[in-house]
Amino acid sequence: MKVSAIITLKKDVLDPQGKVIHQTLDGMGFKGVNEVRQGKYFEIDVKENDPKKAQKIVEDMCNKLLANLVIENYKIIEIQ
Amino acid sequence: MKSAVITFPGSNCDRDMHVALTKFGFKNQMVWHNDNELPKTDLVVLPGGFSYGDYLRCGSMASKSKIMQSVINFAKSGGLVMGICNGFQILVESGLVPGVLLRNKYLEFICKNIFVKIDNKDNPYFKNLDKEVFELHIAHNEGNYFCSNDQLKEIQDNNQVAIYYCNDNGKTEEKFNPNGSLNNIAGIFNKEKNVLGMMPHPERMIDKSLSGEDGSLFFKNLLNNIK
Structure with a gap:
């Protein structure tokens, strides 16, 4: 199954890259932006046909490697 | 005294660290990241560099490499582990x-060169140093120390901040903070103070004609403390 996960910075964590993207968008004329936060997206194809088990495996990966839970949150957004 | 420097794929200060440790009298051994066991040693150093190309997050892949389980066990049993820059x-x-x-x-x-202030000498690394402000070198893209407010309080309550960025007089103001680190933190200990992580490179300050010698003071003192 293919599992998609996104990893985002927690609310209180400064995101300098997001800030610069915001400034650049502003400079390009996109004036209506309140904030930009940058994150990561993973598509992981696991050898598992049960969606629940596949989700569990990827959650385990997020907890142990893909996300640093001190500063990041993760969310499984799609299983197919 | 024995030391071990771990080489990860992408480490690039491992040799410099070996030269520094050897210069001040450590019997150093280089250890490959894929080994399972540390050799018998008094000190383990995780050197600077760009392990695994800084993929995912700096240090994240290296922290899962084979040798790290042995390093973690060594640290948990009270062994001295020091991480510089990427090692931090x-x-x-x-x-x-x-x-x-x-x-x-x-x-x-x-x-560039920066100054750091040693806050707490009640540990095996800084004990007996008769200087507070050191000129050291930094070279990094991800050195902006951060933790939650609760964690910060715990760190401060346990005196775990090792060094602060400051000016040459030891003033730790925001304007002397090169990278945005929380409270100017440049280095930190674990609770037990046997593990030290810091962004500045003492191994780059061991030669009068090339740089400065504040790193030499650090290594000489460390060796005497371990003896």
């Missing part, structure tokens, strides 16, 4: 010291 990033990723290192505040790779 590996320490935070492995959970041996608290917090994380984010991208520098102004998104610049910073490569």
